Structure formats: C-alpha cells, structure tokens
Amino acid sequence: MPETRPLLMIPGPVEISPAVLAAVSTPPPSHTSRELIDAFAESLAAMRRVWQAGPESHPFVVAGGGTAAMEMAAANLVEPGDGVLVADTGYFGARMAEILRRLGARVRQVAAPVGEVPPVEAIAQGLAALEQEGPAKALFATHVDTSTGVRLDPEPLARLAREHGLLSVVDGVCATGGERFEMAAWEADVYLTGSQKALGLPPGLALLVASPRALETRARRSAPPPSLYLDWHAWRPILAAYEEHRPSYFSTPPTQLILALRTALREILADGIETRIARHRQAARALREAWEVLGLVPVPVRPEIAAFTLSALRLPPGVDGSLVGRILERGVAVAGGLHPELRGTSFRVGHMGYAVTRPEMLLRTVRAVGEALADAGRPVDPRAAEAAAAAILDEAPQPKVAG
Numbered sequence: 193m194p195e196t197r198p199l200l201m202i203p204g205p206v207e208i209s210p211a212v213l214a215a216v217s218t219p220p221p222s223h224t225s226r227e228l229i230d231a232f233a234e235s236l237a238a239m240r241r242v243w244q245a246g247p248e249s250h251p252f253v254v255a256g257g258g259t260a261a262m263e264m265a266a267a268n269l270v271e272p273g274d275g276v277l278v279a280d281t282g283y284f285g286a287r288m289a290e291i292l293r294r295l296g297a298r299v300r301q302v303a304a305p306v307g308e309v310p311p312v313e314a315i316a317q318g319l320a321a322l323e324q325e326g327p328a329k330a331l332f333a334t335h336v337d338t339s340t341g342v343r344l345d346p347e348p349l350a351r352l353a354r355e356h357g358l359l360s361v362v363d364g365v366c367a368t369g370g371e372r373f374e375m376a377a378w379e380a381d382v383y384l385t386g387s388q389k390a391l392g393l394p395p396g397l398a399l400l401v402a403s404p405r406a407l408e409t410r411a412r413r414s415a416p417p418p419s420l421y422l423d424w425h426a427w428r429p430i431l432a433a434y435e436e437h438r439p440s441y442f443s444t445p446p447t448q449l450i451l452a453l454r455t456a457l458r459e460i461l462a463d464g465i466e467t468r469i470a471r472h473r474q475a476a477r478a479l480r481e482a483w484e485v486l487g488l489v490p491v492p493v494r495p496e497i498a499a500f501t502l503s504a505l506r507l508p509p510g511v512d513g514s515l516v517g518r519i520l521e522r523g524v525a526v527a528g529g530l531h532p533e534l535r536g537t538s539f540r541v542g543h544m545g546y547a548v549t550r551p552e553m554l555l556r557t558v559r560a561v562g563e564a565l566a567d568a569g570r571p572v573d574p575r576a577a578e579a580a581a582a583a584i585l586d587e588a589p590q591p592k593v594a595g
C-alpha cells in the first residue's frame with residue numbers, strides 16, 4: 193500500500209509507537225473491568241516515576257486537552273482575589289493568565305521579548321510587587337513555550353516560589369517526558385501535561401501530578417472549585433480506588449487511552465526517564481546542526497534556552513509561509529507560526545516522543561525541509577544538512593550530561 197499519510201512532525205499530536213497504536217486500537221474495555229483498573233493503577237504509579245515525584249504526591253488523569261490540565265491546576269488552587277504571577281514566555285503563558293483571570297485571580301504577568309525568557313530577577317521583582325498589592329498564592333510558568341520554542345528553567349522558579357511561601361505550577365504540555373523535571377527534588381507543586389506531546393500518545397488525556405502542599409491548598413479552600421469535573425476532591429477517591437485495584441466511578445475515563453497510557457509510560461521507563469530525555473536533547477542538537485547548514489535561524493535567541501522537544505525557526509529571506517505546504521508535499525507535516533508576532537514569519541517542527549527514538553524520522557524531516565527550501569529558491573544543500581544531523585544521531589545518547 194502506498195504511504196499516503198504524512199509523517200507527523202508538528203508540536204503535537206506526534207507520531208506514536210506501534211505498541212501505543214495497538215493499545216488504542218482495541219475494543220473499549222469497561223471502566224470497571226480488571227483490564228482497565230490494572231492499566232490505570234500501573235499508569236498512576238508510572239506517572240510518579242516519569243514526573244520524578246514523591247510517594248505522597250497525587251497523579252490525576254482525566255479526559256481533556258492540555259488546556260484542561262491547565263484549568264484543573266488553576267481551578268483547584270486559586271480562589272477569587274488571590275494574587276498570582278505568570279512567567280509569560282509566549283502563547284500558552286498568555287492562556288494561563290486568561291484562565292486565572294476568569295477564576296477571579298489578581299494576575300501579574302512578567303513577560304519577555306519573543307525568543308527570550310524572563311530573568312529570574314525580573315520574576316522575583318514581579319513577586320515582590322504582587323505581594324505589595326495583597327496576598328499572593330502561586331507562581332505559574334510554561335516549561336516549553338510551543339509558540340516560541342523557548343524553554344525556561346523551572347528549578348530556580350520553584351525555589352523562588354518556595355522562598356516566598358507560594359505554590360509553583362509548571363505547564364509541561366510540550367515538555368513532560370522530553371525535558372528535565374525533578375518534581376520532588378525541586379519541590380515543585382504541580383506539573384501538568386497533555387497526552388499528545390512528549391509522552392507520545394494520541395490527544396485526549398489531561399495529566400498532572402500535585403504535591404502534598406498543593407493538595408492541602410485545595411483542602412483548605414473556603415469554597416469548592418467552580419468546576420465539578422476538574423475538582424481534585426471529585427477524583428481523589430476514584431483514583432485512590434484504582435491504585436488499590438478496586439473499581440470506582442465518577443466520570444467515564446477514555447478507556448482505550450488509559451491502556452495506551454500504560455504502554456507509553458512503560459516504553460519511557462524501559463528506556464529510563466534520563467535516557468529518554470537524553471534522546472530528546474540529542475535529537476534537538478542534531479536538528480539544530482541541520483537547520484544551521486540550511487541557513488535557518490531559531491526563534492530562541494540562545495541555544496541554552498532552545499527546547500529539546502521542538503524547533504521554532506524563522507523563515508529565511510524571500511521565503512513565505514507556503515514553505516509549510518511545500519514540506520507537506522514531501523510527506524512531512526510541520527506547523528506554521530502560532531505566536532501572534534511570529535505568524536507568517538516562522539514555522540515549527542516537533543521532535544518529541546516516539547520520533548526521537550527513530551533517527552530515520554528525524555532525517556526524513558531534515559530532507560523534506562531542505563528540499564522544500566531548495567524548491568523555494570534558497571541555495572541550500574539538503575544532503576549536507578542530513579549528514580550533519582546523522583553524525584550526531586549516530587552517537588549514543590548521554591543521560592548524564594547536564595542541561
């Protein structure tokens with residue numbers, strides 16, 4: 193059969209492994225079946241390991257997009273009038289701020305120019321100003337902003353929040369499973385994601401792990417969160433039952449996706465979370481070399497703040513947004529610009545999840561981008577770009593390298 197489906201190299205959804213595909217392609221098990229309960233129990237335990245979270249932390253998994261995970265974190269922790277700070281690195285920081293405003297929070301944003309991250313000192317100043325205005329509750333940040341390809345370092349932000357007696361909430365939708373995050377060691381309070389990004393599942397699951405402090409904050413609320421579906425207290429007894437291998441019901445989980453979640457987390461843990469992250473780092477490095485050979489300039493202004501999970505690239509002179517269509521004609525789907533300031537002047541390539549274990553997918557992507565650029569009149573050498581990436585992908589991944 194000819195291959196008509198393009199290779200999916202957008203920043204989510206992404207290619208999934210054959211085993212994950214097989215798991216979602218089963219007749220739906222009942223939500224009270226042994227099969228489903230066992231998969232749920234194993235998945236919750238595996239989440240703590242992938243998140244590097246402590247035994248007292250609580251994983252939550254519900255049907256929904258990454259945005260539902262953002263809403264779940266905010267709805268449980270924030271009450272009207274609470275002061276919150278958003279470290280805003282792009283499109284999804286702005287979304288988080290909007291969610292918080294709708295909950296009645298007093299929101300202060302500390303932004304950075306496109307392609308930059310706000311310095312920790314600026315965030316510390318923002319917190320001081322927030323505390324001047326009234327009581328503050330939490331610091332929100334986006335680990336990898338999918339609109340700019342920028343990664344901020346959550347570790348100093350979690351520490352800063354702790355020093356101020358605030359909770360830290362990190363949107364890891366384009367990062368969890370592909371970027372370093374040590375929830376327990378860093379004492380972060382919520383790390384959230386969606387299934388279709390670096391975890392390597394189809395879309396449809398909102399996932400997060402909450403720290404004991406975050407759970408206490410929910411327990412001490414003066415009123416329950418406005419959303420029943422997203423209320424941690426609605427889900428805790430259900431998930432606790434699943435962890436004890438007992439059936440339970442609050443709202444029907446997407447049962448095939450739970451089977452797939454177990455499979456995807458097994459694959460990550462079989463590799464080891466450190467090695468999995470090292471593979472993302474290596475893929476990013478290989479592609480960065482290739483982009484350089486092709487004369488493409490990344491949106492992130494410094495390599496240290498460029499995500500491992502995607503590349504946001506500026507369109508070269510004389511090339512417009514039709515490049516994305518030309519790349520698709522070569523069998524690879526990439527994405528256009530998402531950030532309002534980058535629409536029509538940039539494009540994005542996802543390299544997360546299963547694809548980072550498949551060098552041929554990465555090299556096929558480089559070739560398609562290179563040929564499309566040549567097609568658009570750029571004087572580029574796609575084969576040289578592919579060779580540059582291949583040389584790096586031939587190395588063994590190095591889990592112990594920092595960064």
Ligand SMILES: *Cc1c(COP(=O)(O)O)cnc(C)c1O
Nearest residue numbers: 257258259284336338365366386
């Ligand atoms: C994709 C993404 C989201 C939104 O996820 P949806 O599943 O589309 O709702 C939120 N934050 C970040 C950082 C993302 O990359």
